[in-house]
Amino acid sequence: MTRVSASALPGIPPDLIPSLVAQVKGKARLALVGGAVRDALLHDMHQAPGQTLPDLDLVYEGSCSQLASGLQETLGLVRVTDLRLHDQFGTAELVLDGVLLDLAAARTEIYPAPGQNPLVHNSFLEKDLARRDFTVNAMALVLEADGNQILLDLFDGQQHLAMRQLAFLHERSVEDDPTRVLRAARYCARLGFSPAPTALLQMHSTIGLWPWAWRLGDPVDSVPPALGTRLRMELELLLDREPWAEALGLLRSWSVMPLLDPCLQSDPRLIRRLHQASRLGLPALAALVAAASDPRELALRLQIPGQQQRWLEALLELRRWIVLDVLPQPWGSWGTLEWTRRLEQDRWPAEVVALAVVDNLPCWRPLLRWWGRWRHVGATESARELIAQGISPGPQLGEALRLSRDQALMGIR
Known part of the structure; x- marks a missing residue:
C-alpha cells in the first residue's frame, strides 16, 4: 500500500482535503482521480514541473448530491460557492476554497456497441478506475483523515508514468471509444x-x-x-x-x-x-x-x-x-476593381x-488582398456630401456612392 502526503498535491489549499474527509466521516471512500493524481505523481516522484489544476475530479462511493449539499451546509456559503447538483447523472459541481470540484459517483460502464454511449451503473471505486482511458489516468488517491492519501494503482500506472507512456486499460479500448x-x-x-x-x-x-x-x-x-x-x-x-x-x-x-x-x-x-x-x-x-x-x-x-x-x-x-x-480566364490581369466586383457580386x-x-x-493573392484591404475601401465622398451636391436620396444616391467607391478602388494597385 502506497501512501502519498498532502504536500504532493501542489496548488491545493491546505484546508480543502481535511474538510472533504471530515464531511465523509468514513461512510464511504472518496478519492481524487484523473489528471490531478497523474500530475501530482509526476511532480512528487519524477520531479516534473507542477501543473496548474483548474479543477479536481473526485469519485465518491455514495450520493454526490448529499456530499456536496452537506459541505455547503457545514462550511457555509463563504467557502462553498456555485453549487450545482445533477442527480440524474450522479454528479455534482461546487467551488470549495476557490477550487472547482467535480464530484461523480463511482460507476461502471458497458458499451452496447462500439462507439455508442456506454450504459452506466453505480459501482465501486475499483470498477470506476477500470473504465478509464489510460493506465496513468486510472490511479486514485483515497483521501484519509491523517492527511496521507492511499494510492490505488490497479493497472501499473506508476510504471507507465515512469516510462512516460500511455497504455490502454484493455484490448478493446479504441473499439469502445475511438475518441x-x-x-x-x-x-x-x-x-x-x-x-x-x-x-x-x-x-x-x-x-x-x-x-x-x-x-x-x-x-x-x-x-x-x-x-x-x-x-x-x-x-x-x-x-x-x-x-x-x-x-x-x-x-x-x-x-x-x-x-x-x-x-x-x-x-x-x-x-x-x-x-x-x-x-x-x-x-x-x-x-x-x-x-x-x-x-x-x-x-x-x-x-x-x-x-x-x-x-x-x-x-x-x-x-x-x-x-x-x-x-480559365486571364485573372492575372484583373485589377482591384474587377476582383472586388466579382467577389462581392455573390x-x-x-x-x-x-x-x-x-x-x-x-x-490566393488577390483573394487575400480583398480580405485584408479592398473590402474595407469606402466611397471617397460621404452620403451627406453627395446630397449637398444635389444627389437625391434613394437609388440615385446609392449609385453615386458605388461610383465613388469604384473610383477609390481603381486608385489602388
Missing part, C-alpha cells in the same frame, strides 16, 4: 509522453479493421456519438487547449487521421493550413474540416457550429466558382474568402 485516440495525442503533446507499443498497435489495428457499424459515406444521422459529436468535443479540446500542431503531427505519424477523413492523413499542408487560418483569425476547427475530402459531410457528422457549417457550404460554392469561372462572407486563401489556390 481515446485524440485524447492520446492531446496528452502526448502536452506531457511529452509516447504511446506504449501495445497502444500504438491497438490504434493501427482497430482503425484498419473499422469495427464500427457506421462507415465513411453512410448517412450522418446514424453515426455513433464517439465518431460524431464526442469526436468533435475532443477535437475542440485539442485545437483550443493543447499544442495542436504537435498533437496533429502525432495523429498523422500514427496514421490514424482516417478516423476523421483520409485526406487529412495525406494533406502535406495541413499544419501550415491551420497556421495560416490562425493568422487570418479563422476558427481552427473550420479550417481543419475544410481540408477534408467532403467538408460538408464531416461538418455534419461532427456537428460543428452552425455558422461554420454555413461558411463551409459557401466555400464549396466559391471553390467551384474559382475553378470554373476564374482560373456576397461571399469575408471568412469564406479567407478559407479560400488558406486553400492556396493559384489566385
Whole structure:
C-alpha cells in the first residue's frame, strides 16, 4: 500500500482535503482521480514541473448530491460557492476554497456497441478506475483523515508514468471509444509522453479493421456519438487547449487521421493550413474540416457550429466558382476593381474568402488582398456630401456612392 502526503498535491489549499474527509466521516471512500493524481505523481516522484489544476475530479462511493449539499451546509456559503447538483447523472459541481470540484459517483460502464454511449451503473471505486482511458489516468488517491492519501494503482500506472507512456486499460479500448485516440495525442503533446507499443498497435489495428457499424459515406444521422459529436468535443479540446500542431503531427505519424477523413492523413499542408487560418483569425476547427475530402459531410457528422457549417457550404460554392469561372480566364490581369466586383457580386462572407486563401489556390493573392484591404475601401465622398451636391436620396444616391467607391478602388494597385 502506497501512501502519498498532502504536500504532493501542489496548488491545493491546505484546508480543502481535511474538510472533504471530515464531511465523509468514513461512510464511504472518496478519492481524487484523473489528471490531478497523474500530475501530482509526476511532480512528487519524477520531479516534473507542477501543473496548474483548474479543477479536481473526485469519485465518491455514495450520493454526490448529499456530499456536496452537506459541505455547503457545514462550511457555509463563504467557502462553498456555485453549487450545482445533477442527480440524474450522479454528479455534482461546487467551488470549495476557490477550487472547482467535480464530484461523480463511482460507476461502471458497458458499451452496447462500439462507439455508442456506454450504459452506466453505480459501482465501486475499483470498477470506476477500470473504465478509464489510460493506465496513468486510472490511479486514485483515497483521501484519509491523517492527511496521507492511499494510492490505488490497479493497472501499473506508476510504471507507465515512469516510462512516460500511455497504455490502454484493455484490448478493446479504441473499439469502445475511438475518441481515446485524440485524447492520446492531446496528452502526448502536452506531457511529452509516447504511446506504449501495445497502444500504438491497438490504434493501427482497430482503425484498419473499422469495427464500427457506421462507415465513411453512410448517412450522418446514424453515426455513433464517439465518431460524431464526442469526436468533435475532443477535437475542440485539442485545437483550443493543447499544442495542436504537435498533437496533429502525432495523429498523422500514427496514421490514424482516417478516423476523421483520409485526406487529412495525406494533406502535406495541413499544419501550415491551420497556421495560416490562425493568422487570418479563422476558427481552427473550420479550417481543419475544410481540408477534408467532403467538408460538408464531416461538418455534419461532427456537428460543428452552425455558422461554420454555413461558411463551409459557401466555400464549396466559391471553390467551384474559382475553378470554373476564374482560373480559365486571364485573372492575372484583373485589377482591384474587377476582383472586388466579382467577389462581392455573390456576397461571399469575408471568412469564406479567407478559407479560400488558406486553400492556396493559384489566385490566393488577390483573394487575400480583398480580405485584408479592398473590402474595407469606402466611397471617397460621404452620403451627406453627395446630397449637398444635389444627389437625391434613394437609388440615385446609392449609385453615386458605388461610383465613388469604384473610383477609390481603381486608385489602388
